Amino acid sequence: MNISEALKSATEVLRESQISDAAREAKSLLAFVLNQNQTFLVAHTEYELSFDEEKRFRDFVTRRARREPFQYIVGRQEFCGLDFSVTKDVLIPRPETEMIVGAAIEILRAKANSEFCEIGIGSGCIAVSILHAVESANAIGADISEKALAVAGRNAATHRVLERLELRISNVFANLPNKKFDLIVSNPPYIPRDDIKNLQAEVREFEPLAALTDGTDGLSIIEKIIADAPRFLKPDGFLLMEIGINQAVAVKALFDNKLWRGVEVTPDFQTIPRMVKARKVQK
Ligand SMILES: C[S@@+](CC[C@H](N)C(=O)[O-])C[C@H]1O[C@@H](n2cnc3c(N)ncnc32)[C@H](O)[C@@H]1O
Numbered sequence: 001m002n003i004s005e006a007l008k009s010a011t012e013v014l015r016e017s018q019i020s021d022a023a024r025e026a027k028s029l030l031a032f033v034l035n036q037n038q039t040f041l042v043a044h045t046e047y048e049l050s051f052d053e054e055k056r057f058r059d060f061v062t063r064r065a066r067r068e069p070f071q072y073i074v075g076r077q078e079f080c081g082l083d084f085s086v087t088k089d090v091l092i093p094r095p096e097t098e099m100i101v102g103a104a105i106e107i108l109r110a111k112a113n114s115e116f117c118e119i120g121i122g123s124g125c126i127a128v129s130i131l132h133a134v135e136s137a138n139a140i141g142a143d144i145s146e147k148a149l150a151v152a153g154r155n156a157a158t159h160r161v162l163e164r165l166e167l168r169i170s171n172v173f174a175n176l177p178n179k180k181f182d183l184i185v186s187n188p189p190y191i192p193r194d195d196i197k198n199l200q201a202e203v204r205e206f207e208p209l210a211a212l213t214d215g216t217d218g219l220s221i222i223e224k225i226i227a228d229a230p231r232f233l234k235p236d237g238f239l240l241m242e243i244g245i246n247q248a249v250a251v252k253a254l255f256d257n258k259l260w261r262g263v264e265v266t267p268d269f270q271t272i273p274r275m276v277k278a279r280k281v282q283k
Helices: 003-016 022-034 038-043 051-065 070-074 095-109 125-133 146-158 193-198 201-206 220-232 248-252
Strands: 076-079 082-085 115-119 138-143 165-169 181-186 233-242 260-267 273-280
Touching: 003 022, 003 051, 022 038, 022 051, 022 070, 051 070, 070 076, 076 095, 076 125, 082 125, 082 146, 095 125, 095 181, 095 233, 095 273, 115 125, 125 138, 125 146, 125 165, 125 181, 138 146, 146 165, 181 220, 220 233, 220 273, 248 260, 248 273
Parallel strands: 115 138, 115 181, 138 165, 181 233
Antiparallel strands: 076 082, 233 273, 260 273
């Protein structure tokens, strides 16, 4: 089978499974299998796939046709310009989450030897990107999932920030040391349990449930973070947290104005209110 034949049959299989943009996905999968860029595919349509290449490609196309996300098949996702390894144990990093990294870098660059903490570190995309950009910063990354922490550790090592990142298994703040940070960041599981059934199959059937939902109304972990964060923040320290669709009003109401100031919600590129920023009061 040559490249042209392989792409034609894969596109048909993916189209039958209602994968949108089947031709593009087929090209991306084949380029990955051949370890080539897409220009190679266009320039070498007569190239004959080896037995192993054809078998791997068929296997990947079958997995994608069953709606497994492309990122889990190839095992990676780009985030903030860095390449992150992803497995089925972690959420696939989303572009809207890059907002948290941008805001965190701005806050931490203004301080010498700053320290921050991430609740729900997952793949490590947020904490690793921040540490990569702010070389004087140190961090603690917490997650309830041991397997997610292992992925975060690998990504931290790949991007040479592991020596500045301490990883801890922890239910929110429960297992964090008794210290105070300049910043707390989090992209917590905020999808209400009842909304999971309406998500696309790629998310619903493949991404870890504990990364998507708190198992209740979507607000319980957010509420816990807002309630406990003041104990772990220095005076004037910041909280940056991602929230879900339609949560801005309810989330703003969770901040006690005796403990917090400057609570603001910033929309993402789709104009969905997405990032909450708040500052602990000066005491
Ligand atoms: C939405 S994912 C975010 C992952 C990563 N930070 C990102 O932005 O792609 C939420 C993460 O929180 C973790 N998590 C869920 N419940 C938790 C809890 N009670 N305490 C700590 N981490 C929790 C999940 O295992 C998951 O890795």
